[in-house]
Amino acid sequence: MPERVDEVVVGGGVAGLVLARRLAMAGRRVVLLEASDRLGGQVRRVRVAGIDVDGGAESFATRGGVVAQLATEIGLGGEIVAPVASPAWLYRADGTAQALPATSLLGIPGVPLAADVIAAVGTRAAMRAQLDVVMPATVGADATTLGELVRRRMGDAVLEELVDPIVRGVHSTRADDLPLDRANPGLRAALLREGSLAHAVLSLRESATAGSQVGGIRGGMARLVDEVTADLELFGVDVRRGAAIDLGAVTPERAGGVEGRVTLATAAPTGDDRLVSVVVLAVDDPALDDAPRGTGLLVAAEAPGVRARALTHLTAKWEWMREQAAGVHLLRLSYDRHDLTDPAETARADASALLGIDLPSPLDVAVVPWRRAVARTHAVDGMHRIGEAESGTGLAAVIGAAEREAGRLLGALSGGTDSATD
Template structure:
């Protein structure tokens, strides 16, 4: 979502649907056994709740048939998927007068916003920050009465790890940058990372006339940076940021989607660097992203609580296996879940792409069906809580991005206790939370694909030692966890934009059917929330 480097790294970024996290942690056997017992009871509990929803649905339908027309009662909206997009859509529909049912296939709500307890600390196991620019997320948090809990970062800088002749090199990232694109191409930080000759090439951006065709033609982030500032800036500054934050290649991301307003500002200023400086002028370092005191999962808890208090039915462990549509019926939609049929006036599909298309395509004519993207997209987040007083001074700032050429498996590390003062206070001196990201969209990663969490944790300990320049041993680790994401999407590429247009055309014949989520909106909480609210506002008219 086009956030600056001081937001880094936050992967897996705000991809806001997805399967439940898988965790590895130092926990007692009785606790694990208790969770297994609870998990065994979950399907039966879900079935009981679905039976209640089904009976209420049938009663509504019978009343409508008896009256011969729709009575003046609330229409029933079913949201398939309880990630952030689904919960946001559910809340808006409930506030507009709908009876709302949320059916979540997994055991927890939130999607990309996940939490786990590691070594006694409650830690975000997914997205842990949001962009402050444009205020979309902050305004929504205000609606949830969470404004007092919005947390500022420490303001510590992000760093970069590069491949060096005698090992790895570590440098602070430019203080003022957008996706790694520097506003001051002559700064020492830029020169130290890309070298003197490449800095001279980058400075050519300040005097080279802007191509007038760039006002309208399609442009990727990679094309803009390479043309204006050179290959070194792209490879050594921008690519690590885009890979670390969005898990994808800058050649696959539209400049307009990644950085709204940058194209126009480039035309106005005549320079990429000046355009970045202008966009960042109102957002000084350290204030471009925010979080929540207690973690971003607090937002999920607030949404779930409000929905339950407002009478919405929230059902976990209830995968929807099919949808049917009869335009002539009083209640046009019928959904199947756990052998139950749920009738609905409106349906919002808020699942990841693969699951959404499995439900949607059977409703479409063959020529209108939408193919899914089969590119590899598994991402893993390894969380370490370590006892290491040497990290109290945050030797590599709030987080570190890793160049693809560096001899490390991790693509990014967040020093969470250095980034979030509230978490540092909870952890206390000497205890630190580290989050390491593995895997890139479109690329196979043997460590991620293996599913071996223990191997991933061991690798995370080794990579964290190299990245931070402080030797970590297994005995230093107080607790660990692994969170996996298996249906990720890039920020937005041309293929994704084309698929979105195809989806809009496919949905046109269906009154009251919407699809929301990151695979449609693009990565980032601001995009996910905005698209979900627009979708249900249109369908609710």
């Protein structure tokens, strides 16, 4: 007879781990199937110059507090840290660099006529963006994408010169292709509540946890996976790495030869997926000591001579990492491709251009390829589904969706409903 349990979770990324933990805590018999030999999905550590560095997500959005709540539950609440209070920069299409506006969200300015907004987009474009505050709140409130909303309320220049580079760096896509409610689930409601997009941005920024839009964990986000995995063992989850899983044969009641209520927490490869990579460099150059571009840069798509879409100066962003690195600088570059011929030299050249410094050859390098799932064609009708392809990019979105799905599944058993929110 086939093996039977209460719950089968297919996929050992963060979403699958969080769901399996929550179901097991409620007393359900859970099997988690992971095709690879590693748990955590797009959260993983790599070692560069003797230092553990996140090769995937290295921070999380603080909105809603969902990641912080999970971290606290698993004993990492005291390890949550804020980044250094230094601005990120934008590398523009004309090859110049400019600090991002201080009061912005996803590049959307909270004060359109602020000096740093005018410096970034010009007086004419800033004045066009200012029209947002006199428009009815309903203008753009029905937008389906972030790009549509920003274009209608603040104009093309703000979209193309501020928002698109940030969306490209964070979500590996264009603002016109990013659903509004995935970009920021609270933005539409804040627009209607506050009366303008600029005021909505200010409101959301003020409500961010600890005054910061992002947070991290001392020692790296991979610690989150370590502790959740330990909880799976504690609560009796049967974790099977290297499982033979034919995603085409998975049904709502069976997966990998195990019967039970199935939740798919992974996505089959499709032609719409994006193959991307992260390159981390360890560099010894005193010229980086003063963090010439703050915590890093986002890159406009048309920027000349640079293939990276973003650079994070890790040792300038995180105090704990600077202490561990002891004078060595760690630079992380993100690419919308995975077939770089010479990753170390490509990243060194890009970092030199972005930072305005002719950097020496790196002391060490790590290259991490990723597949970013963007399609929802990976499950049959009626199957429970979680993960990046469903919730959108970012740990806050992925974890929040997994927690809500756990509530719905457990609520269905008791006949109740779940009201959890991000």
